Amino acid sequence: MAVLAPPVAAIRVAVRRALAGLTADGPVLVACSGGADSLALADAAAFVAPRLGRRAGLVTVDHGLQEGSAERAAAVAAWAVARGLAPVEAVRVDVAGRPGGPEAAAREARYEALVATARRHGAAALLTGHTRDDQAETVLLALARGAGPRGLAGMPARRDLGGVPLLRPLLDVSREQTRAACAALDLTPWVDPHNSDPAYARARVRAEALPALVRALGPGVLDGLARTARLVAADNAALDELAGAALAAARHPDGGLAVPELAALAPAVRGRVLHAWARELGAPPSALSHRHVAALDALVTDWRGQGAAYLPGGLRVRRRADRLLPPPEPS
Numbered sequence: 001m002a003v004l005a006p007p008v009a010a011i012r013v014a015v016r017r018a019l020a021g022l023t024a025d026g027p028v029l030v031a032c033s034g035g036a037d038s039l040a041l042a043d044a045a046a047f048v049a050p051r052l053g054r055r056a057g058l059v060t061v062d063h064g065l066q067e068g069s070a071e072r073a074a075a076v077a078a079w080a081v082a083r084g085l086a087p088v089e090a091v092r093v094d095v096a097g098r099p100g101g102p103e104a105a106a107r108e109a110r111y112e113a114l115v116a117t118a119r120r121h122g123a124a125a126l127l128t129g130h131t132r133d134d135q136a137e138t139v140l141l142a143l144a145r146g147a148g149p150r151g152l153a154g155m156p157a158r159r160d161l162g163g164v165p166l167l168r169p170l171l172d173v174s175r176e177q178t179r180a181a182c183a184a185l186d187l188t189p190w191v192d193p194h195n196s197d198p199a200y201a202r203a204r205v206r207a208e209a210l211p212a213l214v215r216a217l218g219p220g221v222l223d224g225l226a227r228t229a230r231l232v233a234a235d236n237a238a239l240d241e242l243a244g245a246a247l248a249a250a251r252h253p254d255g256g257l258a259v260p261e262l263a264a265l266a267p268a269v270r271g272r273v274l275h276a277w278a279r280e281l282g283a284p285p286s287a288l289s290h291r292h293v294a295a296l297d298a299l300v301t302d303w304r305g306q307g308a309a310y311l312p313g314g315l316r317v318r319r320r321a322d323r324l325l326p327p328p329e330p331s
């Protein structure tokens with residue numbers, strides 16, 4: 001009997017763990033670019049899911065941005081069908097006319113298409129191939145831009161994406177392992193030229209910063225960064241729970257928040273309460289920064305009769321007496 005290559009076994013174990021926790025019916029769908037990470041993930045899902053009484057399918061998105069992208073999508077889909085995955089879809093998206101840079105636009109279009117496809121098939125979950133290396137890059141980038149705990153927690157292993165559970169089974173698996181698994185399985189991954197394009201900060205972190213850290217500090221750096229993300233995520237969950245209770249306690253029936261209640265909170269909890277409230281008021285999370293939350297905080301802790309704090313989305317929060325007042329309803 002042929003011996004199973006260790007990286008193939010490790011990836012199957014990781015996928016089995018992720019799928020074992022699913023209770024909803026329906027297939028799981030692997031989001032696959034054809035790169036080594038998501039190809040190894042798709043192969044493992046094809047092996048593991050039927051053994052857990054589930055179907056595994058695959059969806060690959062063609063952004064139409066690179067020469068030959070349609071052929072790549074078709075090749076990934078053909079491989080998936082041959083591998084026994086079902087359902088299999090290659091979805092073409094239109095990236096033009098979206099706000100932000102081309103990378104952000106492609107990402108937004110991709111996630112929209114992935115969620116729509118998952119919903120159409122009643123999928124129990126969508127799986128992506130983010131690895132421990134992606135996590136380490138994310139944490140390093142977050143540290144470098146001075147992110148708070150939310151950024152340092154990196155990518156969660158599980159989150160909700162428009163009503164569909166998004167799972168990242170490979171967050172403890174290294175990129176070296178996904179490449180080795182593909183080689184052992186005789187799979188030829190697609191190599192995304194963007195991943196090595198020095199125009200992107202992440203590509204520079206991948207090609208230069210992380211290898212330099214590994215040379216200086218040893219190979220444990222990648223595991224260390226990923227572990228930091230896990231530890232911070234656990235603290236975040238606890239602080240978020242405290243903040244949820246504190247927000248409920250500070251609410252006034254007029255939709256405002258009671259300043260004395262807010263002032264009594266630890267700064268870390270108060271910041272989260274104000275962040276959550278700003279989101280509730282309609283501030284787009286992607287535009288909501290530390291600066292906006294600090295302006296709200298100043299209405300509580302540095303009150304000098306100043307004017308309103310402005311939030312993204314054209315929202316204005318004022319303080320009157322001992323209350324923070326939500327923006328007036330648009331007339």
Ligand SMILES: Nc1ncnc2c1ncn2[C@@H]1O[C@H](COP(=O)(O)OP(=O)(O)OP(=O)(O)O)[C@@H](O)[C@H]1O
Pocket residue numbers: 030031032033034035036037038039059060061062063110127128129130134192195
């Ligand atoms: N075109 C695509 N179609 C479907 N899923 C995608 C596509 N591009 C990325 N993904 C999903 O998002 C994950 C992260 O993609 P990203 O490009 O950030 O990382 P990557 O390290 O290049 O991954 P991979 O080696 O699998 O391409 C992938 O592992 C895959 O699950």
